[in-house]
Amino acid sequence: MPSTPDISHVAGLLSDPSRSAMLISLLDGRPQTATELAQRAKITPQTASLHLSKLVSGHLISKEVQGKYHYFRLTDPNVAHAIESLIEISPPSEIYSLREADEDNALRKARTCYDHLAGRLGINLAESIVRKGYIDISNENYRVTDDGKKFFGDFGIDFVKLKRRRRKFIHPCLDWSERTPHIGGALGAALLDRITELGWIDKKASQRAVRVTELGKEGFHNHFEFSVD
Amino acid sequence: MPSTPDISHVAGLLSDPSRSAMLISLLDGRPQTATELAQRAKITPQTASLHLSKLVSGHLISKEVQGKYHYFRLTDPNVAHAIESLIEISPPSEIYSLREADEDNALRKARTCYDHLAGRLGINLAESIVRKGYIDISNENYRVTDDGKKFFGDFGIDFVKLKRRRRKFIHPCLDWSERTPHIGGALGAALLDRITELGWIDKKASQRAVRVTELGKEGFHNHFEFSVD
């Protein structure tokens, strides 16, 4: 008999409405807490906890504990890919037409990394910051170095205010399209804010795409030592 | 409020070991009868009938009755794609016997991914086509170049007929054994058809694995400039 891989276990993890709702919520790449996901799935925290532990054992998601908050994310882009391929063969919901389903997909993608930089620019930025030693990625919890604190401070980012936010300070956010981590979390959001404030980028109206200004090209080159193509 | 797609029903259809075994058996694109599938899944015909009817209602497979035989097949390549993507995130199956190890090796070397080539052969083919500049992968929508149009035309692929189909022309399909994309979509299917027609490959016993013939070795070397292992 031929060696048949067993997809039934993984499929079983996806076959519960509560679990699939949580997984689809995680599709945007943003790590989310247990209660956040429980609300999405409209279930109690106890039930969510059970489901999330099952998903972790099945290696579909991974957990990172940050104080009393437990952040969950999809383990890798392959999981996102599998979920998206299941969405494709699932019948579109009754109320909406196929065209509207496409629009929903676009919306979901637009929500991706909605408050920090992704794409080529985000990755260049992340690489530059790591290369210059402002962030230490040697262990799993990324940490801002002393050099980094000085640099970001000079750049106009207020650390004290940032730390006070509940949100996880830095997290590597997987960009499904580029399959490379860039910088999300509070630091990512703060960087985006500051870069916008400096007029380095232009947000195109209601679009995910951003345009780097002439000022920005100069800025990225001078402060982060990479050139924008 | 964004409409959340519901993948749990489809995933539920894939979450039963018997059903997933039958679906994986159908991955090669060959229509199979109910009893044939029952044997694959090691269940009684009654139980298989129940499962198959559920899969039909869920639009994962379609049935065609020919006399007393009921032939089942996957409804479309998207279903095959979803199954492959689940194989990708499933833990590799334990190899029990030597025979199963051989089978596994054969699948990794060369197999069909529903209607196009996958495994190392599929990837070699894809790499060759990209290297020789026949398709342009610089932006997200892969495109056949002018050089490519000429090449594929000379190779015996009718573009006009292909384009008329509604199906996506080139689909980068992720390979579970190599974790690298190969060429799916209408072009991938046409390539497999033509390569089969030319007698470059032989379908093996398990139906999903393929063997490259001597003619094929020569052909891949002359037309695509890679050698088959």
Add this chain to the structure above:
DNA sequence: TCGATACTTCGATACTAACCGAAATAAAGT
């Protein structure tokens, strides 16, 4: 130190679904 919040574990309930035996239906061969 104390209370509030986030999360997990335990226990009990209720629901779903896979399974096979038995029997019905349908088509093929003789």
Add this chain to the structure above:
DNA sequence: ACTTTATTTCGGTTAGTATCGAAGTATCGA
């Protein structure tokens, strides 16, 4: 017409699991 083979339907048993209330652990803020 009769037998064999392919498939489906029905009925009853069994096993697995999603769910929540209650209680326990861990962390944060005051």
